[in-house]
Amino acid sequence: MISVEHLTKCYGDFTAVDDLSFEIGEGHVYGFLGPNGAGKSTTMNIMTGCLSATAGHVRIDGYDIFDEPDKAKKLIGYLPEHPPLYMNETPLEYLTFVGEAKGLRGEELNRQIDTVIGLTKIEHMKHRRISALSKGYQQRVGIAQALLGNPKVIILDEPTVGLDPIQIIEIRDLIKELGKTHTVIFSSHILSEVQAICDQILMIAHGKLVAFDDPQKLEKTLLSSNEITLTTDATEDELREILSSVDHITEVTTGIVAEKWTVARIKTDHNNIYDLSRDVFLAFTKSKNVILEMSLKKGTLEDIFIELSEVEPDTQVATHDETHESEVEEA
Structure with a gap:
């Protein structure tokens, strides 16, 4: 046309x-x-x-x-x-x-x-x-x-x-x-x-x-707009080691809060952020560390x-x- x-x-x-x-x-x-x-x-x-x-x-x-x-x-x-x-x-x-x-x-x-x-x-x-x-x-x-x-x-x-x-x-x-x-x-x-x-x-x-x-x-085009934010008692090095076993993670940014907790922003190319959050949670269950808080941000057209x-x-x-x-x- x-x-x-x-x-x-x-x-x-x-x-x-x-x-x-x-x-x-x-x-x-x-x-x-x-x-x-x-x-x-x-x-x-x-x-x-x-x-x-x-x-x-x-x-x-x-x-x-x-x-x-x-x-x-x-x-x-x-x-x-x-x-x-x-x-x-x-x-x-x-x-x-x-x-x-x-x-x-x-x-x-x-x-x-x-x-x-x-x-x-x-x-x-x-x-x-x-x-x-x-x-x-x-x-x-x-x-x-x-x-x-x-x-x-x-x-x-x-x-x-x-x-x-x-x-x-x-x-x-x-x-x-x-x-x-x-x-x-x-x-x-x-x-x-x-x-x-x-x-x-x-x-x-x-x-x-x-x-x-x-x-x-x-x-769904830029799935990197999806991200998980979590707080853990793991150190930054321990966190990266735990996440190394999880597929579809494209970027991890970390920082320290309250001088002892690690906060991480995890970006992904996974087509289902909820499945990825489950994989992250399961990876932590196999370690001696715990997740204190986790939130999900699903990418939108605005992103x-x-x-x-x-x-x-x-x-x-x-x-x-x-x-x-x-x-x-x-x-």
Whole structure:
């Protein structure tokens, strides 16, 4: 459905998007996740034909956005981070204008306006001035205009920015509903948002794709985010000797508290931290030492996001969902 190949955008000496490549299939909701300044909006502006690229290609259902813009853009509905709303118009007037700009006329225009008003639940607001609507309803109007023309792809740039918690939930529910009939791509820097909505997540940092997978698999990607913290009466040397018999331990950091107890942070690549804690406990039962306290920290998507977004471009870590083709540069 969407193919991005070696996409690059430079502003002088600064590279905002750096050799970005990925494939997106038809249907479902895709989250474009990254910290502010990661290159999300720049990439979306290029994908929608609103911004030229320094190099690379974007194809929408086979149509190149640069070589065949008219055909490609007909397949896209776009909501920029700041919706291009006419505040002195009503939603009905605004949607009529946008529909006509997209080539809709007569009964078909009225039918599609009724459909998008129903989908976005703005029926009772359609005759009010847009300037009088809440931020949440203004976003709904922006999404409604993106849906006109029945595009296959809906691209939403930070659609929940500035909304209150109730409005965020409402927009999330709307995006999930749209994902049943469209390919939806939306950008966010809010981790809980993409976990709640997305079927697939693309993580971007420093203009590069650093991960492409579903939320559950991403949580398993960097298993080193899992760790055990324990306090023991063993010395640091005794502790390391005990742990040497336990598999899947990748790093042990130790320190002394109260001048006599050893505290250890144990990192692992084990896919089940609870099984590992059992193995650690069993190893201690075979020694003369005891565990005074043990706690487990299970890695989350937030841990992955923080680690990946802090990685410099030449040392980045990437994952690949086997059901999707994504191209990630490793330096």
